Amino acid sequence: MNRKIAPLLITATALALGACASDRDGYPSLARRPIERLNTAPEPVATPEVPPAPPGPEVLNRLDVALGRARSADAQFRQHESPTRTAVAAAQGAPVASEAWSVATIAVSDLESARSDAMIALADVDEIYAKARIEGGDTTAIEATRNQILEMVTGQDAVLDSLKDALTQ
Template sequence: MSPCYGIAMRPILLAATVPLLLSACSSAQGDFPSLARRPAERVSGTAPVAPSTEAPAPAPVDPQLAGTLDGMVAQARAADAKFRANAPRARALVGAAAGSAVASESWAVATVALADLESQRSQAMIALADLDALYAAKGIERADTTAIAAARDRVITIVSEQDQVLADLKGRLRS
């Protein structure tokens, strides 16, 4: 036998003897513990329920803030009053221009009347934008925004009604 043959056989002999040696370690002698959960591993018991706490009453609105909010709502209402005063004229002009050619005299006059209404709506939108900015600033400060939200809702209602009127008039002018 050559010396190289003995070296080449060592890994094969080693691979054949390792399983035999390991099988001796895995004898089935004795009882093994169960892998099932033991009573001590089970979670039991109850946690106490925290008593419910009612939300605290909102803090009174700062008089300066209340004045600012009233001013913004008054600005939106004033713009709405002008809008409502001019809306009948715009309706009549749009009615007269309905079906007329684009760029005709009646169409141009109706378009100018709609632009006037949109201008008055923009005054209400300025008040809404100011309320939005105030709402965001107070929200960042984590201050109570209830009064601001109520004022915003009033102005949003005004603007939404104006949007509906404008959408109706624009739709009639196009057709």
């Protein structure tokens, strides 16, 4: 008996709901009204542009320390570059794990270690830069310092790449 009642209930419900929606004139139109076409947004107010604040003495001091550290690392790198080139030249053609190859590999590793101090200085400057950008400060001095350190690191990377390539041949 329940099987016969269920289809009747579904049909009756559908007819009742359909009857509710038959009065189309009673509902408002969703079309745009004339008042909605008016532009009532206020005119933008021109505000004077305030230049970002320059870095304070503490930040400038940190930049000087980072640049000094990078220059020191670069000097140490340049000091070890020539002996490393000599060791790599002596190891060219030598089998892997030979004495000459091991000496050259250690020399290249020492050179990479000297480069790491410059990378730490670059990371310090990147931290200062990110903080200044977040706070809306002037980053001109920070970018100049960063570019100087980045130039040193890029030169060191080129030297290391050439030495590693020569060592693998």
